[in-house]
Amino acid sequence: DVKVTQSSRYLVKRTGEKVFLECVQDMDHENMFWYRQDPGLGLRLIYFSYDVKMKEKGDIPEGYSVSREKKERFSLILESASTNQTSMYLCASSRSPPENYGYTFGSGTRLTVV
Amino acid sequence: DAKTTQPTSMDCAEGRAANLPCNHSTISGNEYVYWYRQIHSQGPQYIIHGLKNNETNEMASLIITEDRKSSTLILPHATLRDTAVYYCIVRVAHSGNTPLVFGKGTRLSVIA
Numbered sequence: 001d002v003k004v005t006q007s008s009r010y011l012v013k014r015t016g017e018k019v020f021l022e023c024v025q026d027m028d029h030e031n032m033f034w035y036r037q038d039p040g041l042g043l044r045l046i047y048f049s050y051d052v053k054m055k056e057k058g059d060i061p062e063g064y065s066v067s068r069e070k071k072e073r074f075s076l077i078l079e080s081a082s083t084n085q086t087s088m089y090l091c092a093s094s095r096s097p098p099e100n101y102g103y104t105f106g107s108g109t110r111l112t113v114v
Numbered sequence: 115d116a117k118t119t120q121p122t123s124m125d126c127a128e129g130r131a132a133n134l135p136c137n138h139s140t141i142s143g144n145e146y147v148y149w150y151r152q153i154h155s156q157g158p159q160y161i162i163h164g165l166k167n168n169e170t171n172e173m174a175s176l177i178i179t180e181d182r183k184s185s186t187l188i189l190p191h192a193t194l195r196d197t198a199v200y201y202c203i204v205r206v207a208h209s210g211n212t213p214l215v216f217g218k219g220t221r222l223s224v225i226a
Contacts, residue, residue: 004157033213035216042216042217042218042219043158043216045213045215048213058213090157090158091157092157092158102148102150102160102163103150103158103160103214104160105156105157105158105159106157107156107157108155108156108157
């Protein structure tokens with residue numbers, strides 16, 4: 001069964017901490033994505049990557065960075081966590097071209113910044 | 115990507131067909147229609163997609179009108195486990211790797 005695995009289901013961090021959210025997929029997909037989901041705002045795209053060492057900004061990249069050193073792993077980094085980054089974070093991957101294939105999502109990481 | 119309009123919420127009796135509408139009146143000829151759903155506390159799940167013709171898979175059927183300005187996702191025999199938020203998304207085909215943009219979706223409640 002193909003999978004997108006997010007390292008933590010729940011995470012609590014302090015304001016100002018550097019936070020790493022890890023995502024690993026076992027499907028050899030080229031494309032990977034990070035979204036955040038908040039009540040009333042739906043899913044919003046933070047960053048995405050089409051290939052190793054490549055990254056593109058999404059709609060809300062401020063306060064975040066990403067790393068893709070290996071094809072199967074896409075990390076989301078909160079440089080200095082703030083309370084407004086408390087959210088559900090969802091990672092997804094897809095084969096290319098993505099319009100011909102569905103996205104596979106992970107189960108999400110619920111991050112609370114206190 | 116073209117915008118979509120979906121009802122905020124719908125109810126469906128268990129065992130009956132759930133018909134979820136989506137309007138995409140500004141859709142272009144090269145845009146696909148995608149459907150995803152998100153069960154509470156899980157990541158979204160791909161259901162089906164199509165361009166012009168109706169599509170069916172093990173999960174659902176997708177009916178696209180001839181003018182392509184609207185579509186309907188049909189869950190033929192809804193169960194309680196189909197309670198979820200359903201997202202209709204239109205996206206340009208062969209657009210490279212433009213990410214999916216999710217709207218607010220329709221909250222489907224399947225009632226026993």
